[in-house]
Amino acid sequence: MRSPAIKTEIATEPGASHSFRLQGDWTLRALAPRLATLRAELGGAPTDARWLLDDVARLDSFGATLLWHAWGQRWPAAISVADELRQIIARVADSAVEPLPAAPPFTAVDAIIVLGRAMLSFRDHALDFIRLMGQLCLDVAYLLQHPRDWPLKEISANVYKVGLKATPVAALVGFLIGIVLSYLSALQLRAFGADIYIVNILGLGIVRELGPVLVSVLVAGRSGSAMTAQLGVMRVTEELDALSAMGISRTLRLVLPKVIALTLAMPLLVLWTSGVALLGGMVSAWMQLDLGMAFFIDRLPQVVPVSNLYIGFAKGAVFGLLIALVASHFGLRVRPNTESLSANTTASVVSSITIVILVDAVFAIATRSIGVPR
Amino acid sequence: MNGRPVIDMRGIVTRFGANVVHDGIDLSVTRGEVVALVGGSGTGKTTLLRHIIGLTRPAAGDVSIFGAPLFSGSINEQRTRRRRFGVLFQHGALFSALNVAENIGFPLRELRIASKDEIHNLVALKLAMVELEPATALLMPAELSGGMIKRVALARALALEPELLLLDEPTAGLDPDRSAAFVELVRSLQNQLGLTVVLVTHDVDTLAALATKIAVLADRRIVSYASLEETMEVDHPFIDRFFRGPHGRRALARSGGDH
Ligand SMILES: Nc1ncnc2c1ncn2[C@@H]1O[C@H](COP(=O)(O)OP(=O)(O)O)[C@@H](O)[C@H]1O
Numbered sequence: 001m002r003s004p005a006i007k008t009e010i011a012t013e014p015g016a017s018h019s020f021r022l023q024g025d026w027t028l029r030a031l032a033p034r035l036a037t038l039r040a041e042l043g044g045a046p047t048d049a050r051w052l053l054d055d056v057a058r059l060d061s062f063g064a065t066l067l068w069h070a071w072g073q074r075w076p077a078a079i080s081v082a083d084e085l086r087q088i089i090a091r092v093a094d095s096a097v098e099p100l101p102a103a104p105p106f107t108a109v110d111a112i113i114v115l116g117r118a119m120l121s122f123r124d125h126a127l128d129f130i131r132l133m134g135q136l137c138l139d140v141a142y143l144l145q146h147p148r149d150w151p152l153k154e155i156s157a158n159v160y161k162v163g164l165k166a167t168p169v170a171a172l173v174g175f176l177i178g179i180v181l182s183y184l185s186a187l188q189l190r191a192f193g194a195d196i197y198i199v200n201i202l203g204l205g206i207v208r209e210l211g212p213v214l215v216s217v218l219v220a221g222r223s224g225s226a227m228t229a230q231l232g233v234m235r236v237t238e239e240l241d242a243l244s245a246m247g248i249s250r251t252l253r254l255v256l257p258k259v260i261a262l263t264l265a266m267p268l269l270v271l272w273t274s275g276v277a278l279l280g281g282m283v284s285a286w287m288q289l290d291l292g293m294a295f296f297i298d299r300l301p302q303v304v305p306v307s308n309l310y311i312g313f314a315k316g317a318v319f320g321l322l323i324a325l326v327a328s329h330f331g332l333r334v335r336p337n338t339e340s341l342s343a344n345t346t347a348s349v350v351s352s353i354t355i356v357i358l359v360d361a362v363f364a365i366a367t368r369s370i371g372v373p374r
Numbered sequence: 375m376n377g378r379p380v381i382d383m384r385g386i387v388t389r390f391g392a393n394v395v396h397d398g399i400d401l402s403v404t405r406g407e408v409v410a411l412v413g414g415s416g417t418g419k420t421t422l423l424r425h426i427i428g429l430t431r432p433a434a435g436d437v438s439i440f441g442a443p444l445f446s447g448s449i450n451e452q453r454t455r456r457r458r459f460g461v462l463f464q465h466g467a468l469f470s471a472l473n474v475a476e477n478i479g480f481p482l483r484e485l486r487i488a489s490k491d492e493i494h495n496l497v498a499l500k501l502a503m504v505e506l507e508p509a510t511a512l513l514m515p516a517e518l519s520g521g522m523i524k525r526v527a528l529a530r531a532l533a534l535e536p537e538l539l540l541l542d543e544p545t546a547g548l549d550p551d552r553s554a555a556f557v558e559l560v561r562s563l564q565n566q567l568g569l570t571v572v573l574v575t576h577d578v579d580t581l582a583a584l585a586t587k588i589a590v591l592a593d594r595r596i597v598s599y600a601s602l603e604e605t606m607e608v609d610h611p612f613i614d615r616f617f618r619g620p621h622g623r624r625a626l627a628r629s630g631g632d633h
């Protein structure tokens with residue numbers, strides 16, 4: 001590899017133009033280290049310069065493009081170049097004539113269109129979501145008539161994945177939240193001498209509210225994103241199309257098992273997490289307030305009506321259903337490219353957490369007279 | 375630089391679990407050669423190519439390219455070495471989030487040495503080289519046909535003006551016309567720039583028109599590494615089927631006519 005260089009030959013006679021003699025390899029690799037200087041030298045050449053390319057050892061299309069643009073995209077008036085090199089430059093010149101179609105620039109009209117699209121896309125999402133639910137209902141109706149077609153294996157695999165495998169992390173988070181909650185409440189309660197109300201606070205708070213929401217956030221981040229990504233990658237790799245081509249319903253085979261599995265597993269996960277969180281709270285109460293564990297367990301069913309447990313269960317099931325539906329909805333909307341995959345996975349997690357919290361508020365209003373001792 | 379082989383593989387052994395794919399492969403490619411790698415499906419042609427690129431490492435053996443071991447030197451040296459070859463993957467491996475023009479311009483943009491206009495110009499040139507309409511520039515990879523994906527991928531492989539071109543089944547999925555045009559393209563590029571080419575192919579037409587040497591991969595080894603004429607003389611069941619089968623004979627007769 002010979003380093004590229006430009007030798008300027010100053011014209012001696014008046015009226016004659018300077019000559020620029022190019023030497024060495026004019027290839028991407030040879031040019032790259034000295035590009036800034038060479039660009040400056042090329043840019044400094046007068047328009048009527050003579051160009052001598054006879055000493056150029058090698059020229060590739062990058063070198064040719066560099067020269068062509070330095071010449072202002074036209075052949076210099078005086079040039080001496082071998083035919084072979086001239087062809088390379090001519091090819092670059094030809095492709096410069098017809099510019100690539102550029103994406104049209106962004107205008108005010110486009111801004112309005114984008115805004116409008118965003119609004120309509122909301123409608124789109126709603127329609128898609130309703131369609132998905134409708135399809136699932138049809139699938140269930142079909143399965144009721146053809147009980148042999150229940151995708152039991154998929155359901156059980158999904159229960160294992162989203163339920164059992166989530167138990168360690170759910171327990172860890174639950175235990176720590178229980179401890180923190182109990183610790184903070186204990187500090188306040190002791191100031192009022194109302195130590196034993198810790199059982200009411202923890203019992204109601206965790207079983208009715210914190211357990212289901214906490215698990216939902218965990219599951220949305222853990223399993224919801226995985227479901228969206230799985231469906232999305234199946235779109236990218238055309239596996240969804242392959243399923244359709246075999247006449248297998250993607251909702252029945254892919255979506256329904258996830259929805260059923262999460263609806264089944266979530267209440268159990270809520271029970272498990274609430275239990276561990278209460279355990280954490282109990283330990284903390286024992287250490288902080290000297291409240292015996294036996295006393296705690298004894299008092300819990302007295303102050304927390306069992307209907308709270310049912311509400312927790314119901315919330316778990318509904319939240320699980322929603323997370324799976326939202327995850328599948330976004331998964332099926334993925335376009336076959338990685339950008340869309342990441343956008344939809346993000347949207348899936350954010351939407352399902354938002355929806356869970358909204359629905360939780362609805363639950364709070366709807367069940368305000370149930371299971372709260374006054 | 376002239377005497378040293380561009381690619382030098384010594385004693386390559388590759389295992390996937392209990393499946394031994396390569397068992398002591400030596401392969402040396404000198405500058406300016408066009409080496410065709412042929413072999414049955416699943417004999418490890420792609421895997422061998424991946425060893426050369428440095429995506430996988432063999433269980434034993436050494437790979438050198440451009441006269442230096444693949445993984446020697448500083449990170450910068452390794453990166454520079456990588457930029458000296460262009461790869462056309464078997465399935466194209468275009469970036470699905472970028473359109474055709476962005477895909478082809480991507481390596482150049484990453485180097486940060488060309489201006490926007492120059493990149494534009496070079497992309498148009500590469501598109502013309504692989505005989506695609508300028509209008510394809512704005513399409514996304516998902517909107518391309520299989521053959522178009524191959525051509526865009528080739529254009530991208532050429533973006534950094536490589537000295538060595540690695541092509542994995544470049545003509546598979548192209549119609550015979552396109553395939554012939556592609557072969558012509560590679561040959562002219564190779565003449566112009568003194569490119570060294572290693573290509574995996576099943577296509578006797580491509581091979582007869584392009585290859586200066588043929589490496590036959592069978593029985594986990596290179597059973598023959600020679601010119602087409604010499605390869606034809608080798609007595610091996612695979613070579614028999616590949617070249618002397620009905621299709622092979624027809625293709626060779628055709629290419630014999632126009633040489
Ligand atoms: N990542 C991998 N893991 C396990 N086995 C592999 C992997 N990649 C390739 N193989 C095996 O190695 C063999 C060679 O594969 P490949 O190089 O793709 O063949 P081909 O010659 O058709 O390109 C095959 O038997 C394949 O199953």
Ligand SMILES: [Mg+2]
Nearest residue numbers: 419420464542
């Ligand atoms: Mg292969």
